Amino acid sequence: MNKLALPLFMIVMAALPQVVSEYQVYLLTLTVIWAIMALSMGLVLGYIGQINLGQIAFVAIAAYASTLLRLNFGLSFWLAAPIALAVVVGIAAIVGLITLRLRGPFFILVMLAFAEIVRLIIANWQEVTNGPLGLRGIAPPEPIFGVSFASKTAFYYLALVVLVVSLAALLRLVRSKTGRMLVAVREDEILAEFVGIPIMRQKVTGLCISAFVAGLGGILLGPFLTILAPSQFTLFASVDMIVMVVVGGVGTLAGPIIGAAFLTYIPELLSFANHFRPILMGVVLIVVTLFAPQGILGLLRGFKRTLAREARDGQ
Amino acid sequence: MLAQQVVNGIVLGSIYALSALGFTLIFGAARLVNFAYGEILMLGAFFTLTLMSALGLPFFAALPAGMAATALLSVILFYLTIRPLTRKSYTSLQGELQVILVTLGLLYVLRESAFIIWGSAPRKIEMGISGIVMLGDVVLTRQRLVVILIMAIMVTALYLMLYRTRIGKALRAIAQNREGAAAIGLDGDRIIAFVFAVSGALACVAGSLLGTLYAVEPAMGGAPLLKAFVIVIFGGLGSVPGAIAGGLLLGLIETLAGAYISFAFKDIFTFLLLIAVLLLRPAGLFGRTR
Amino acid sequence: MASEPFLAVDHIAKHFGGVKAVKDVTFTVNRGEILGLIGPNGAGKTTTFNLISGLLPLTGGEVRLEGRRISGERPDRIASLGVARTFQGTRIFPALTVRENLETALLARAPVGFWADWFGLPAARAIHAAIGGEVTNVLDFIGLSAQAERIAGDMPYAHQSLLGVGLALALKPRLLLLDEPFAGMNPNETAGAAAMVQRIRDSGVTVLFVEHDMAAVMGICDRIVVVDQGSKIAEGAPAEIAANPRVIEAYLGSDEDA
Ligand SMILES: Nc1ncnc2c1ncn2[C@@H]1O[C@H](COP(=O)(O)OP(=O)(O)OP(=O)(O)O)[C@@H](O)[C@H]1O
Ligand SMILES: [Mg+2]
Numbered sequence: 001m002n003k004l005a006l007p008l009f010m011i012v013m014a015a016l017p018q019v020v021s022e023y024q025v026y027l028l029t030l031t032v033i034w035a036i037m038a039l040s041m042g043l044v045l046g047y048i049g050q051i052n053l054g055q056i057a058f059v060a061i062a063a064y065a066s067t068l069l070r071l072n073f074g075l076s077f078w079l080a081a082p083i084a085l086a087v088v089v090g091i092a093a094i095v096g097l098i099t100l101r102l103r104g105p106f107f108i109l110v111m112l113a114f115a116e117i118v119r120l121i122i123a124n125w126q127e128v129t130n131g132p133l134g135l136r137g138i139a140p141p142e143p144i145f146g147v148s149f150a151s152k153t154a155f156y157y158l159a160l161v162v163l164v165v166s167l168a169a170l171l172r173l174v175r176s177k178t179g180r181m182l183v184a185v186r187e188d189e190i191l192a193e194f195v196g197i198p199i200m201r202q203k204v205t206g207l208c209i210s211a212f213v214a215g216l217g218g219i220l221l222g223p224f225l226t227i228l229a230p231s232q233f234t235l236f237a238s239v240d241m242i243v244m245v246v247v248g249g250v251g252t253l254a255g256p257i258i259g260a261a262f263l264t265y266i267p268e269l270l271s272f273a274n275h276f277r278p279i280l281m282g283v284v285l286i287v288v289t290l291f292a293p294q295g296i297l298g299l300l301r302g303f304k305r306t307l308a309r310e311a312r313d314g315q
Numbered sequence: 316m317l318a319q320q321v322v323n324g325i326v327l328g329s330i331y332a333l334s335a336l337g338f339t340l341i342f343g344a345a346r347l348v349n350f351a352y353g354e355i356l357m358l359g360a361f362f363t364l365t366l367m368s369a370l371g372l373p374f375f376a377a378l379p380a381g382m383a384a385t386a387l388l389s390v391i392l393f394y395l396t397i398r399p400l401t402r403k404s405y406t407s408l409q410g411e412l413q414v415i416l417v418t419l420g421l422l423y424v425l426r427e428s429a430f431i432i433w434g435s436a437p438r439k440i441e442m443g444i445s446g447i448v449m450l451g452d453v454v455l456t457r458q459r460l461v462v463i464l465i466m467a468i469m470v471t472a473l474y475l476m477l478y479r480t481r482i483g484k485a486l487r488a489i490a491q492n493r494e495g496a497a498a499i500g501l502d503g504d505r506i507i508a509f510v511f512a513v514s515g516a517l518a519c520v521a522g523s524l525l526g527t528l529y530a531v532e533p534a535m536g537g538a539p540l541l542k543a544f545v546i547v548i549f550g551g552l553g554s555v556p557g558a559i560a561g562g563l564l565l566g567l568i569e570t571l572a573g574a575y576i577s578f579a580f581k582d583i584f585t586f587l588l589l590i591a592v593l594l595l596r597p598a599g600l601f602g603r604t605r
Numbered sequence: 606m607a608s609e610p611f612l613a614v615d616h617i618a619k620h621f622g623g624v625k626a627v628k629d630v631t632f633t634v635n636r637g638e639i640l641g642l643i644g645p646n647g648a649g650k651t652t653t654f655n656l657i658s659g660l661l662p663l664t665g666g667e668v669r670l671e672g673r674r675i676s677g678e679r680p681d682r683i684a685s686l687g688v689a690r691t692f693q694g695t696r697i698f699p700a701l702t703v704r705e706n707l708e709t710a711l712l713a714r715a716p717v718g719f720w721a722d723w724f725g726l727p728a729a730r731a732i733h734a735a736i737g738g739e740v741t742n743v744l745d746f747i748g749l750s751a752q753a754e755r756i757a758g759d760m761p762y763a764h765q766s767l768l769g770v771g772l773a774l775a776l777k778p779r780l781l782l783l784d785e786p787f788a789g790m791n792p793n794e795t796a797g798a799a800a801m802v803q804r805i806r807d808s809g810v811t812v813l814f815v816e817h818d819m820a821a822v823m824g825i826c827d828r829i830v831v832v833d834q835g836s837k838i839a840e841g842a843p844a845e846i847a848a849n850p851r852v853i854e855a856y857l858g859s860d861e862d863a
Contacts, residue, residue, distance in 0.1 A: 051415055098594060104411055105348045105552065109544045110593050113586040116541065120583045169723070176722040176729075177712050184709045187698040190660075194690075195776060196681045196713040205719075235537075239419050246416060279431075282423025289416045290399055 005254070006168065013160055017153045025152050031264040032159040033220050036166060038244035038256035040213035043170070045242065046251035047179065048100075048206045049186035053238045054111030057118040058211040060233035062088045062218025064122060067135055067228055072128075077141035081219040085212060092211030096204040112235060123230040134229030138222040155224065162216050163257075170253055173209065182206045236278070243285045249297030258296050318453045320574050321567065326459045328566020329466035330528070333521035334539040335546035335558040336473065337514035343490045343553030344510040347397065347414050351421035352518060353540030355392075357533060358425060359385035359519025360526040361433055364440050374442045378523055382516040389515025390508050396421060398504060422536075429533035437530035440523060462524050469520055470559060473513070477555070482509055490553065545589045609672035611636040611811055612657070612688075612780055617666035617676075618835075619652050626652040628835035629666070634780065639802065639812045641826035641843075643819075645855055649835040650815040651693050654782050657813075658690045659683040670780070685714065689778035693785050693815075695769035699758025703749055703768055706757050707740045710775035739775070747771040747801065762789040767798065774805070781805060783814035787821055799825050823847060831855070 013032075017025050037059055044052040066084035069075045075083075099110045122129045129135070141149045141158065149155050173179050181202045184192045193199050222228050240263070241256075248259030263284070267277045292299055338352045363381035366372050372380070400413045446457045477483040485506050521539065522531070529535075546565050550557025565585065573581040610633035619627040627649040634640050642650050655661040657668050659680040668676040675683050684690075698706050715732050722729040744750045747767045752760060757768055766786055773781055783802070787795045799821050806812050816822050822829065823843040831839040831846060833855040839846055846852055 045412075049412075051412055098590070102593065105342070105415075106548070106593060108348065108415065109548060110590055112541070112544065113589050117583050117586045120580070120586075124580060124583070172723055172725065176719075176725075177715070177717045178719060178722065180705070180709055180712060183701065184698050184713075187700055188696050191692070191696040191698065191772070192713075194658075194660075194680050194684055194696075195710040195772065196685060198681075236423075239423075242416065242419070276427075278423045279427035282420040282425075282427065285420030286396055286417050286424070289413050289420065290396065293413065 006164075006171070009257075010160075010164055013164075014157070017156055022152055025156050027264060027268060029152070029156045029159050029224060031261050032156070032163050033217050033224060034240075034244065034264055035257040035260035036159075036163050036220070037214055037217035038241050038248070038260045039163075039166060039170065039253065040210045040217065041238070041241035042245045042248075042250070042253060042256035043206065043210040043213065045245050046255075047174065047182040047186065048203055048210070050100075050107050051242065052111050052210075053108055053235055053242075054095075054113075054115035054118075055210070055214055055241055056233050056235075056237040057115035058088050058092060058214035059218040059221065059237070060115075060118055060122060060230075061091060062215030063221045063228050063233075064129060064135070066219045067138055067222040068128065070138075071135065077219075077223065078144055084219055085215045088211050088215035088218070089208050092208045093204055096207035097200070100200060100203040100207060115233075115235065115238065119230050119233050122233070129230075132230055134227050134231075135222070136227045138226045138228065140223045149223075159220050159224070162220065166213055166216060167253060167257070170209075170213070174253065178202070178205060239285075240281060243281050245295075247284055247288050247295055249295030250293075252295075252297050255295055255297050262296065318451065320570050322450070322453050322455055324567035324570035325563060326455075326462055326528075326566070327570055328563035329463050330521055330524050330562075331539075331542050331546060331566050332559045332562025333466050333469060333517055333524070335543040335550070335562050336469075336555065337517035337521070338540075338543040339547045339550070339553055339555065339558040340510050340514050340517075341507075342547065343555070344486055345401070345507045346411070347401070348411075348418070349514075350415060350418040350540070351392070351425060352418075352514070352543060353536030353538075354422050354425035354429075355385060355389055355515055355536075356518040356522040356525075356539050357429060357531075357536035358388065358522075359515070360440070360522030360531040360535065361429060362519065363523040364438060364526060364531050365433075367440065374440065374523075374527070378520065381523060382519045385519035386512040386515040389511045389518070392421060393508055393511040398508075401507075426533050426536065433533065435533060437532040438526075439530050440526035442527045458527060462528070465520065465524065469517060473517070473555065476513070482506065486510060545585055548589055549592055609669070610634065611671060612813070613669040613672075614653070614657065615667050615669065617653070617656050617668060618664045619649075619656055619661060620664045625835050627656065627664075627832075630832060630835070630837050631666075632830045632837060632840060634811060634813050636811055637806065637809070638827040639806050639814070639825055641822045641829040642813060642815045642832065643817075643822055643829060643846075644832040647834075648832045650832060651784055653832070654690060654784050654815065657683075658688060658782060684776055684778075687777075687779035688782065689773035689776040689780070690782035691766075691769040691773050691784055691786060694788075695762075695766050697757045697765055697768050697772065699756070701757055702754050703757050703760070703771075704740055704744070704753040706768055707743050707771055707775050708736055710772045711736045711739055714776075743771050743775055746774065746804070748797065763791070763794045763798075766790065767801075770798075770801070770805075774810075778810060780811045780813065783812065783816075785815055785817060787816055787818045795821055 016028060040058070041052065041055050044050055044055060062084045065087050066077070066080040069080035069083060070077060095114055099107055099114070102110055123132050125131070140155055143149065147154070149158055181197050184197055185199050185202050189199055244259030244263050245256045246259070247262055248255030248257065263281065267280060288295060294301070334356060338349060341347050341349050359381055362384045363377045366377035366380050367374060396417045397414055400417060442458050442461065444457050444461055448455050448457060448460060477487060486509070489503060489506050522535070525535065525539070542565060546558055546561035549564060550561030568588065569581055569585060572584045576584060612634040614630060614632050616629055616631050617627060618625070618629055630649070630653060642653065644650055652661065656663050656676070659675070659678055659682070663676050667674055670686060670688065675686060675688070698709060701709065715736060717729050717732050744753055747770055749764060749767055749771065752764060757765060760768070766789065770783065770786060786802070787798055790798060795818060802812055802814065803825055826843055828841065829843055829846045830837060831852050838851050838855060839849045841849070
């Protein structure tokens with residue numbers, strides 16, 4: 001990515017709430033939270049090279065764990081969140097050790113089963129989770145260091161900080177040894193093992209990092225929506241994340257963010273009711289996979305090349 | 316009580332087995348995981364239902380017509396969305412992921428189209444068979460007996476097709492060795508299109524039967540898809556006898572677990588079992604070498 | 606010490622179900638030589654490599670490196686003991702550039718801390734810098750300096766094959782196993798690659814290689830081992846092998862089959 005892109009992105013995103021309506025701030029926050037979750041899926045698709053239809057379970061666990069700690073034990077958001085994240089990473093490590101040995105369809109199916117188990121537990125464990133009715137009236141994060149998060153705009157900035165810090169951290173990560181080893185394992189496991197890469201350890205590390213990022217999205221979800229219910233955490237939420245990654249561009253970190261913005265705003269811009277969102281998701285997923293497998297970023301790159309060629313030929 | 320539950324389990328298992336057959340056939344022949352399969356099943360049920368309500372056909376006349384329509388739809392979707400991908404790369408991870416993405420997209424499109432066309436209200440398919448039979452003190456509606464019968468007929472037909480017809484033999488050849496089959500001049504695409512047709516027809520039967528026992532609605536495809544996943548992992552991805560045994564097994568497990576353990580947690584139980592199977596036999600279940 | 610050979614392949618066997626890919630093969634590799642392993646298609650050469658490098662478990666026999674048993678060890682362990690290999694048809698990391706490929710191989714065993722590298726601490730940076738230098742050397746050695754920034758999977762096959770050798774060299778082996786390194790090369794490229802194999806040997810690495818290009822094999826090998834249908838049928842200097850009637854028959858026989 002261009003060196004200027006990240007600071008520029010930050011400035012624009014930070015300035016936006018100053019000039020737009022409250023509803024737009026809501027949409028922006030939604031975009032940012034989706035972007036965080038899509039980023040986590042981007043890591044799985046692009047760097048582990050697997051489709052994870054269970055990714056939403058990590059979001060759900062973090063969301064419910066942090067919220068339950070606040071509601072039932074009176075913990076502050078700032079204490080509940082790290083505990084919830086630790087729980088998610090721990091679960092991801094265990095799940096990863098079990099499932100990452102499996103390849104292709106088997107990994108997909110078993111992660112799907114994992115996510116269904118998590119969702120069914122949430123839906124059926126009435127005493128704790130309030131079942132299908134869900135947890136309601138979730139308060140915004142408590143003030144910290146004199147900053148209040150009661151306003152929609154303040155919460156937006158919190159989400160934005162989480163996104164930008166995650167993005168910066170992941171940009172470094174993919175350029176570090178860990179990132180390179182993940183790509184090597186994705187490219188050729190036999191060769192990777194042969195040059196001395198501990199394959200399982202790399203994959204589990206990758207899944208844990210990805211689950212951590214998904215968990216970041218999860219802890220924001222409760223205070224943002226004020227309600228949590230099992231119906232928010234179905235297979236389709238995982239698919240939505242996949243669509244965002246694929247539309248933006250697999251194997252990049254900017255891709256998921258572009259995809260999240262695209263898929264939050266397109267239905268809005270076309271003023272489609274909620275009803276058409278799923279069908280749009282489906283069509284977009286098919287069309288992009290068939291005709292633009294590199295996503296929007298790939299199209300942009302191709303466009304830039306064409307422009308360059310035309311400029312050259314014009315001379 | 317136990318005998319009654321076992322019979323109920325076999326009825327449910329018959330439908331599960333039928334659902335899983337179409338799914339596993341596609342995987343066996345083309346190594347494709349078809350996430351849109353549950354929606355094909357749902358559309359099959361709607362086709363049968365619509366033929367009955369619009370043309371006033373009885374169930375047993377509407378079902379074959381519905382099967383033909385579903386088979387056609389399944390083939391069209393194959394040529395439109397999946398073949399462009401598989402032509403490039405059948406085996407690479409990239410290709411595999413892309414097929415999954417496309418069928419996931421289809422899942423959304425088909426389900427929402429059904430919402431738009433038929434609305435979300437659940438409707439029942441009337442088989443037009445009433446009455447009960449008593450087997451000892453086990454009560455069985457005639458309708459449920461017919462369900463078991465239809466599944467037996469379908470399985471027999473499938474076996475005859477696989478083992479007695481030329482195309483069935485070609486299909487088994489391709490499932491065993493793609494390059495080898497291509498080398499002796501079998502046209503892979505046409506055979507796989509045929510598998511999609513058979514799979515669609517089976518899905519229509521499964522969906523329609525589910526519609527006679529429960530209800531037809533756009534969201535009905537989700538559960539059979541998940542069941543098909545579980546079943547094919549129990550029975551071995553791609554295996555026809557495995558799908559039948561796995562389907563019956565799952566029907567029994569669910570009914571018994573629902574009756575004797577906990578209805579609310581019966582699905583969790585099934586998924587835990589699935590993970591256990593994958594853990595205990597990982598090599599046997601994905602014994603594919605690269 | 607009654608001088609243990611550098612590598613001893615001792616009555617090894619490998620059966621795949623009923624297929625006896627390797628029946629009973631015994632030979633030794635001396636330190637500093639180039640030993641050719643030849644035989645008709647399906648003779649069991651690649652399987653022998655897989656057994657030596659630990660990719661497959663043996664059905665029988667054992668492999669010793671400097672008297673120490675290495676069969677039964679994991680492939681990465683055997684590689685770290687100094688036995689590196691290339692793969693028939695070459696394996697590389699296709700989506701990475703040539704430079705990144707070599708970096709990856711060097712980085713895999715480098716003692717870079719997870720957090721130190723993530724935060725870009727000086728210690729980690731120093732290691733990256735050192736690896737950058739080593740990559741340049743390997744690039745020079747395999748003659749791909751000009752292609753350093755190309756995506757490996759997009760290169761012509763001959764270059765990918767050289768990169769495969771580079772990846773093995775990056776593991777700093779003492780023994781290098783090459784599986785058909787000249788396949789898909791034109792005579793010019795083969796001559797260059799053959800010279801490279803000799804330079805590898807001159808740099809102190811023992812080489813065991815499988816190749817179908819007889820002229821190249823005869824030209825650079827010190828000794829040759831011939832296998833056919835899973836058994837060793839001859840062993841000796843290139844001139845002896847070329848004149849050996851069993852070898853000629855094995856090759857002619859396989860030609861008739863084809
Ligand atoms: N994984 C395997 N499973 C079953 N049979 C195998 C396997 N690997 C190799 N074989 C069989 O073992 C025999 C030897 O194969 P191998 O690849 O070692 O031959 P090779 O000498 O390297 O041939 P080539 O010159 O064609 O590379 C062949 O008959 C092959 O079909
Ligand atoms: Mg070979």
